[in-house]
Amino acid sequence: MSTAVAQAPTHHSSLGHLNFARVVRSEWIKFRSLRSTFWTYAVVLILGLGMTALVAFSFPASQINQIPPEARATFLVSTASFGVLFGQLAVAVLGVLVISGEYSTGMIRSSFAAVPRRTPIFVAKSIVLFVCSFLIGVVTTAAGYAIAAPVLSGKGFPVDFTAGTVWSILGGGLYLGLVSVFALGLGTILRAAAGGIAAALGVVFLLPIIIGIVNSLVSLDWLKHVPEYLISSAGQGLAGSSNAGFEPWQNVLVVVVWTAVSFIAGALVLKRRDA
DSSP states (O other): OOOOOOOOOOOOBTTTTTTTHHHHHHHHHHHHHOOOHHHHHHHHHHHHHHHHHHHHHHHHHHGGGGHHHHHHHHHHHHHHHHHHHHHHHHHHHHHHHHHHHHHHHHHHHHHHHTTTHHHHHHHHHHHHHHHHEEEHHHHHHHHHHHHHHHHHHHOOOOHHHHHSSHHHHHHHHHHHHHHHHHHHHHHHHHHHHHHHHHHHHHHIIIHHHHHHHHHHHOOOOOOHHHGSSSSHHHHHTTSOOOOOOHHHHHHHHHHHHHHHHHHHHHHHHHSSSSS
């Protein structure tokens, strides 16, 4: 006589046979396999450093007296952070492509089959994208200082590496990391690459221009302060450029709020909408 022994059901984690570390690793492999990743970060580094070198070397030393003394101290910061100015557009496009590319190829269905809860995938994508964009931002800004500081110092500009330089380098990286996650949220909501890129670049690049035009046409006191609350203005403040009226921590808060709203909305849409 044989006795059937019932085995107790094995309780797996909510990710099935995967844990979150493996999900992150999977997203890292997909991210580094994209050709757009290499070219985007190459554009950030090459274009940013190229513009920094162009401004630093081409500025005539004879015109330094035409710059107010208070502006001379920030000229080095603005010049060294050109990589952030151009990089925000590039990483915003990359943030959209990271998710829209999976929808266009149908790979997103395989990802959802492996991780049915979906949210861990979105969080893992955000972590990988943020860390990589943060690092390229730090490298680009630090290299910008290495190029601009000796050149501008020789032309009479004050160079003080204790005056917010470290914060500017870290802030530039932080902004590129956050704006890439902000774009990832928009890409998740809209799914299509064209729509996501248009929305991301519209917020980062076109919205400040539109508000500036409106400010020049109408005279409203409250509208004059709106640019300070835009993600791009706060991001420039993070990198060390001026954002009138805001302290560094306020710039961080503005960028984090923009990113959090996009991230939460993207996570909700990803979880509730069919693939």
